[in-house]
Amino acid sequence: xxxxxxxxxxxxxxxxxxxxxxxxxxxxxxxxxxxxxxxxxxxxxxxxxxxxxxxxxxxxxxxxxxxxxxxxxxxxxxxxxxxxxxxxxxxxxxxxxxxxxxxxxxxxxxxxxxxxxxxxxxxxxx
Numbered sequence: 001x002x003x004x005x006x007x008x009x010x011x012x013x014x015x016x017x018x019x020x021x022x023x024x025x026x027x028x029x030x031x032x033x034x035x036x037x038x039x040x041x042x043x044x045x046x047x048x049x050x051x052x053x054x055x056x057x058x059x060x061x062x063x064x065x066x067x068x069x070x071x072x073x074x075x076x077x078x079x080x081x082x083x084x085x086x087x088x089x090x091x092x093x094x095x096x097x098x099x100x101x102x103x104x105x106x107x108x109x110x111x112x113x114x115x116x117x118x119x120x121x122x123x124x125x126x
Contacts, residue, residue: 016061020037023114026106026114027059034049035056036048041089042084045085046085047060048106056096058089060082061106063108074121082121087125102118103119104120
């Protein structure tokens with residue numbers, strides 16, 4: 001039973017990494033500079049931190065069987081933990097406070113183009 005859980009966990013991890021790689025390529029094609037991937041801080045994680053012009057974008061990537069399932073996968077708890085991680089990233093990168101800050105989401109589903117939602121949710125930092 002544990003081996004099944006480990007295999008399922010490993011498969012989900014690989015699926016997530018592939019989704020984040022696809023989202024990174026999507027952003028690069030739209031002239032975003034990738035600053036960080038998988039930034040982990042106590043209490044949360046940011047999938048991608050990117051910059052374009054005078055905007056720093058914190059991106060949550062969700063991949064599911066369809067885009068609607070991906071969109072509803074950002075729960076209030078995930079939002080709170082994401083904002084905590086953004087606060088820690090900003091503390092480690094104070095130069096970014098001179099930029100416009102935005103929280104985006106990229107939703108992925110097999111056979112579909114990614115859906116990039118700018119200003120997907122409000123950042124609660126500070």
